[in-house]
Amino acid sequence: MEQRQLGRNVMVSTLGMGCMGMSEFYGESDDSASLETLARALDLGINFFDTADTYGHGHNERLLGRFLRGRRNAAVVATKFGIVREPGHHERRIDNSPHYIRAAAEASLSRLGIDCIDLYYCHRRDQAVPIEDVVGAMAELVAVGKVRQIGLSEVSSDTLRRASTVHPIAAIQSEYSLWNREPEQAMLATCTEQGTTFVAYSPLGRAFLTGAFDTTNLAQNDFRRNNPRFVGSAAENNRQLVAGLTTFADARNLTNAQVALAWLLSKHPHVVPIPGTRRIAYLEQNIAAATIRLTPAEIAELDSLFEPERVAGARYPESGMAGIEGSSTPPL
Numbered sequence: 001m002e003q004r005q006l007g008r009n010v011m012v013s014t015l016g017m018g019c020m021g022m023s024e025f026y027g028e029s030d031d032s033a034s035l036e037t038l039a040r041a042l043d044l045g046i047n048f049f050d051t052a053d054t055y056g057h058g059h060n061e062r063l064l065g066r067f068l069r070g071r072r073n074a075a076v077v078a079t080k081f082g083i084v085r086e087p088g089h090h091e092r093r094i095d096n097s098p099h100y101i102r103a104a105a106e107a108s109l110s111r112l113g114i115d116c117i118d119l120y121y122c123h124r125r126d127q128a129v130p131i132e133d134v135v136g137a138m139a140e141l142v143a144v145g146k147v148r149q150i151g152l153s154e155v156s157s158d159t160l161r162r163a164s165t166v167h168p169i170a171a172i173q174s175e176y177s178l179w180n181r182e183p184e185q186a187m188l189a190t191c192t193e194q195g196t197t198f199v200a201y202s203p204l205g206r207a208f209l210t211g212a213f214d215t216t217n218l219a220q221n222d223f224r225r226n227n228p229r230f231v232g233s234a235a236e237n238n239r240q241l242v243a244g245l246t247t248f249a250d251a252r253n254l255t256n257a258q259v260a261l262a263w264l265l266s267k268h269p270h271v272v273p274i275p276g277t278r279r280i281a282y283l284e285q286n287i288a289a290a291t292i293r294l295t296p297a298e299i300a301e302l303d304s305l306f307e308p309e310r311v312a313g314a315r316y317p318e319s320g321m322a323g324i325e326g327s328s329t330p331p332l
Helices: 031-043 055-068 098-112 131-143 159-165 187-194 232-251 256-265 280-291 295-305
Strands: 004-007 010-013 048-049 076-081 081-085 092-094 117-122 147-153 173-176 197-201 271-275
Touching: 004 280, 031 256, 048 147, 048 295, 055 076, 055 280, 076 098, 076 173, 098 117, 098 131, 117 131, 117 173, 131 147, 131 159, 147 159, 159 187, 173 187, 187 197, 232 256, 256 271, 256 295, 271 280
Parallel strands: 048 076, 076 117, 117 147, 147 173, 173 197, 197 271
Antiparallel strands: 004 010, 081 092
């Protein structure tokens, strides 16, 4: 698989792999099947694996750690801190204090079974802690060899610029897909300006864009049951958009997922999508997207189909927006 630059001195596969769903949020999962999928991803050229300490209350990092045994040198590992939850609860708080950052990094290293985190993100921003203090604490981890590069998630362009005065920011991770175009307002241009890679999570709209899953029959522990875009009239509206995507994909003998990923890759050379899946069949379909190049006319057609005002519903429930900065949110 072709590679793209991550920050200033690391190369990663054009597509990464989001591991969150292997532990939580999307119904039941199976560790053995997840490990097989991770191994297949590596075999097919994916070397960039994304996790966080909050996914499954540490389970996801431990799972990835099991996979990394004997493979550490072949993988680029990203994890995150900042979302604190009690076991068995979805309620959360955000902690960006320097003391917590240091403790969280040590805990992640232990769960992952590695000596250095390749990319360490602040998962969500606590506006009470100046970004300079957050990045300063992260930079200390780089200085002592615990972390290789640092990143931020769901922050504004202003925050990225301020953070970059303290230490280079290798990556911004935010939601970006056909049905969430907010990064196009400012952040993508700011990443280019700062030499920062943009890592796109949920590039398939939490599977909605695939057109292949039933929003009316979700498991009780699937957080999409309460996502505004997946319920009621919003879901019906959004299904019509996906039907247009299906027509586009069918005409080219592609899957919806392949088109959605190819749209991102064809538009931006500094964007690395990290779709997640627990199934090898879907993984293999996704990887094929890395070889697809859409024409400017095709990109424009998809842009028009998914104009932001045509998408119904917020991307998270109100509680899930905590710590997410808008494109122009002023930092503290």
